[in-house]
Each structure stands twice: as C-alpha cells, then as structure tokens.
Amino acid sequence: MAYPRSPQDTIGGLYHFARMVDKVWLNFSGDLPDDYKERLGKGMDGFLCKFLGVEYSEIVTQVKAGKADEKILEWCFENGTPRSEFDRTLFNKFLEKLGWRDDDNGISKRLEDYKHDDGLANRTDIITIFDLIEVNEGRRD
Numbered sequence: 001m002a003y004p005r006s007p008q009d010t011i012g013g014l015y016h017f018a019r020m021v022d023k024v025w026l027n028f029s030g031d032l033p034d035d036y037k038e039r040l041g042k043g044m045d046g047f048l049c050k051f052l053g054v055e056y057s058e059i060v061t062q063v064k065a066g067k068a069d070e071k072i073l074e075w076c077f078e079n080g081t082p083r084s085e086f087d088r089t090l091f092n093k094f095l096e097k098l099g100w101r102d103d104d105n106g107i108s109k110r111l112e113d114y115k116h117d118d119g120l121a122n123r124t125d126i127i128t129i130f131d132l133i134e135v136n137e138g139r140r141d
Contacts, residue, residue, distance in 0.1 A: 002031040003137040012073045015092045016044050024063040053081030099129040
C-alpha cells in the first residue's frame with residue numbers, strides 16, 4: 001500500500017501541500033487507498049485550497065500537467081491568493097492543531113469517530129488529525 005507524504009512535509013514552507021500532490025498522483029496511478037478517495041479535495045485539502053485561493057480541480061490539472069511540486073505551488077501563488085511567510089506560519093499552526101479542541105466546528109468529534117473506526121479510540125496521545133495520520137500510516141507508533 002502506498003501512502004502519501006506526511007502532512008508535516010513542507011513545500012514552500014507550507015504543510016500538507018506535498019501530501020495533497022502525492023494523493024493526486026497516487027489516485028492517478030491507482031495506488032491511493034480506497035478510503036482516501038472519498039476525501040480528495042475535502043478536509044485539509046479543502047482548507048489548503050481555500051487558503052491558497054484556488055480550486056482543488058485546478059491543483060489536479062497542474063499535477064496532471066506533470067509540474068514539479070514547487071512549480072505547482074508557484075502557480076497557486078500567481079493565480080490564487082499570494083501568501084506571506086507569516087500567513088503560511090499561521091496556516092501551518094492551524095493544521096498542526098486541527099482536531100484539538102475544535103468542538104465548535106465538529107472536527108474534534110470527527111477525529112474521535114476516525115479513531116474509533118480505526119481501532120484507536122483508547123489512544124489518548126492522538127489529539128490532532130496529524131497525530132492520527134502519522135499513526136495510521138506507520139510513521140509513529
């Protein structure tokens with residue numbers, strides 16, 4: 001089974017971008033796990049696209065064109081919403097903590113549901129979506 005890069009891997013100082021691009025490539029090749037397919041363009045992909053001011057379908061088009069990760073991000077900055085280093089830092093902090101004390105938007109509940117579905121409901125050390133991804137994909141015990 002092929003997993004995309006960690007959401008903590010950065011391109012242009014931005015979390016999740018490399019992972020989003022990997023998921024697009026893995027989907028094209030048929031190697032993306034089925035349970036990932038239903039969330040393509042949603043969740044963190046959706047948050048990142050909104051932050052960048054581009055549509056997910058436009059990212060897919062750029063990936064299909066064979067562009068390198070850095071060139072796709074450059075395209076996003078040129079065609080979407082330009083973001084400063086400070087903006088990227090704040091967005092990264094948002095993603096790092098996604099699921100932790102996010103009761104007002106339901107993300108904490110979804111995190112608990114995902115943990116339950118994955119047999120990890122007893123894992124009190126998994127407090128963010130990043131934590132869950134890293135455990136599920138074998139990068140952390």
